[in-house]
Amino acid sequence: MTDYQKADINDFLGVAALDRTAWLANRHAEFIPDGEHAWRHWVEHSLVFVAKTKHEILGAILAFPCQSGAWCVHKVFVSQDKRGHGIGSQLFGILLKEIDKIPADCFLTVDPVNEAALKLYEKWGFTEKEFVPGYYRPHEDRFVLTRRAI
Ligand SMILES: CC(C)(COP(=O)(O)OP(=O)(O)OC[C@H]1O[C@@H](n2cnc3c(N)ncnc32)[C@H](O)[C@@H]1OP(=O)(O)O)[C@@H](O)C(=O)NCCC(=O)NCCS
Numbered sequence: 035m036t037d038y039q040k041a042d043i044n045d046f047l048g049v050a051a052l053d054r055t056a057w058l059a060n061r062h063a064e065f066i067p068d069g070e071h072a073w074r075h076w077v078e079h080s081l082v083f084v085a086k087t088k089h090e091i092l093g094a095i096l097a098f099p100c101q102s103g104a105w106c107v108h109k110v111f112v113s114q115d116k117r118g119h120g121i122g123s124q125l126f127g128i129l130l131k132e133i134d135k136i137p138a139d140c141f142l143t144v145d146p147v148n149e150a151a152l153k154l155y156e157k158w159g160f161t162e163k164e165f166v167p168g169y170y171r172p173h174e175d176r177f178v179l180t181r182r183a184i
Pocket residue numbers: 056057060110111112113116117118119120121122123124143144145148149150151153154157
């Protein structure tokens with residue numbers, strides 16, 4: 035059975051471990067994972083939700099508030115062999131339910147070739163799209179997508 039819940043402190047090492055493997059098929063995968071020390075803070079001080087069974091973390095989503103008042107959806111990832119079964123979508127559902135209670139705008143960035151993520155974001159209302167060339171390095175462009183407060 036898969037549970038969807040706010041991550042607790044005991045989850046941070048498992049989330050960090052999944053963060054190290056979930057991006058291996060993405061471009062520039064070596065630069066994407068956050069460190070365990072960062073996840074320790076994320077779990078305690080930002081909004082992190084996990085999809086988990088009794089034995090493993092299957093996916094996670096993380097958002098933090100910005101000084102602008104908007105929220106940044108910093109990460110979403112699902113274990114490679116568990117994709118396509120609605121886990122990413124469920125994680126967005128519970129995260130956005132919390133952000134809509136505030137309510138607040140939220141934004142994220144995505145590699146323009148990441149079709150699966152782009153479809154997922156569109157489905158969850160990230161409809162404003164800005165192309166930012168060289169967002170990280172000259173050859174690493176991003177879309178910045180925004181979902182306005184409801
Ligand atoms: C993006 C990611 C989180 C999606 O998670 P998932 O659990 O597979 O997604 P879901 O099964 O909930 O699918 C949600 C929607 O995303 C889209 N989608 C998911 N996988 C897709 C694929 N391979 N191709 C096209 N669209 C896809 C669909 O629109 C789908 O909605 P639908 O089922 O109603 O058609 C997952 O592929 C992942 O972890 N990728 C690696 C990390 C990553 O790239 N994260 C985003 C970085 S910005």
